[in-house]
Amino acid sequence: MKRTRLYDSHKKWNARMIEFFGWEMPVEYKGIIDEHMAVRTKAGLFDVSHMGEVVVRGKDALAFVQHLTPNDAARLAPGQVQYTALTTPEGTFVDDMLVYCVGPEDYFLVVNASNADKDYAWIVAHAKGFAVTTENRSSAYSQLALQGPEAVAVLQELTALDLAHIQSFHFAFGKVAGVDALVSRTGYTGEDGFEIYMVDPNPGVVWDAILAKGGDHGVMPIGLGARDTLRLEAKLMLYGNDISDKTTVLEADLKWICKFQKGDFLGKAVLERQLVEGVRRKIAGFEITDRGIARPHYPVLVGGTKLSEVSSGTFAPFLKKSIGLAYLPIEHTVIGTEIGIGIRDKVVKAKVVPTPFYKREKK
């Protein structure tokens, strides 16, 4: 199993470790509920070094990124980030990802750990005819995420970068606790916060500094368990659960990342047709109104008939409700629609609700 450079830190903080797509990662430290609440009310520190990083450079770097993705990378100025996808010709997902515009001929793509090798092979296979160089830098990079309302105050104590000037979905290069880093105002929790990318062989320095400075602010380390409950409350997609090469971008309710005016991209024709004709099914959020917790693959029923399966489901620690996502025939995605979730030998009641389930109040 692969380990991140923070492995010893996790041991020191008494993490429970699990296997996650070939990586030995912390699933929890103090407990999922405490960790989840810390991120919603104070701040939490995540090791997400398993994520993949791909560099695309060259004269055609922008044209190539435009070809691979449905969002409009031409709108990015250097220092800006965009959420987008790697799409198949069928308009489905190879992966979802962030695109960083480092310079006009220099893009930095951040992809899921579980897909990093597949994505890189996909990118290389589609580079023919583009004047670009590509490099899979996943093993060089460590990534920490500091998320929560206190994140900016804690991180500001450790960097000369003026964080007030790094707005949401922007980034800058600078030192954090003396270590060279790319500091990005992004995250996967629904909170304000930062993702910090480093090639330094010893990112533990930054980990330790954040937890030392953050102690007074209530910062604690957060495992993958709470990362999943946090992202689901905020209805952020998880590849393999909520999106895959079997679901289109429009079915995933991500029309906002499809910029049809920008020119051609992989999957455009299918997605444009789907936009005109309307999707037959769409991802919808639900809340269980009986007692029970929905888990991935549990059946979703309407009138006793199985219509689909739960793609993600959990007990939401901040909302204190059982929530989930599922693809439903479009006529059943109306807010308030009653559905049933098959939990072992019972069918429990649930209803379609607006998403995101949780939205932070902006200051």
Added chain:
Amino acid sequence: MYPREFRYTKEHEWVKVEGGEAVVGITDFAQKQLGDIIFVELPEVGRTLGAHDSIGTIESVKSVSDIFAPVAGEVVAVNGELGQAADLVNKDPHGKGWIVRLRLADKAGVEALMTVSDYEKYLEGLEA
């Protein structure tokens, strides 16, 4: 950590014999594995259980697990407090977090379970 007078199973349940009855719960090791517990689904009082029958389920944030009857018997009481406070199983697994009370079908079933020293050795094997 683990009460001397209890008996234990490989599925990390404990049994405390009180006369002809037995109180059943899950061990501290089990609650740590499960993490934050949200619901405990309990059996009906009066149900007769064979050893290894499912008593109910425990739902934690990240997983769901069956609870099995360590010994045969009739359910004479369930811990109703868990309906409002399932996290008692996390906070006090060997005490207030008990799950069911059984009228034992026979005592031989209990004698076959692990003693505390057997269970502690078993755990060392798992953690090694």
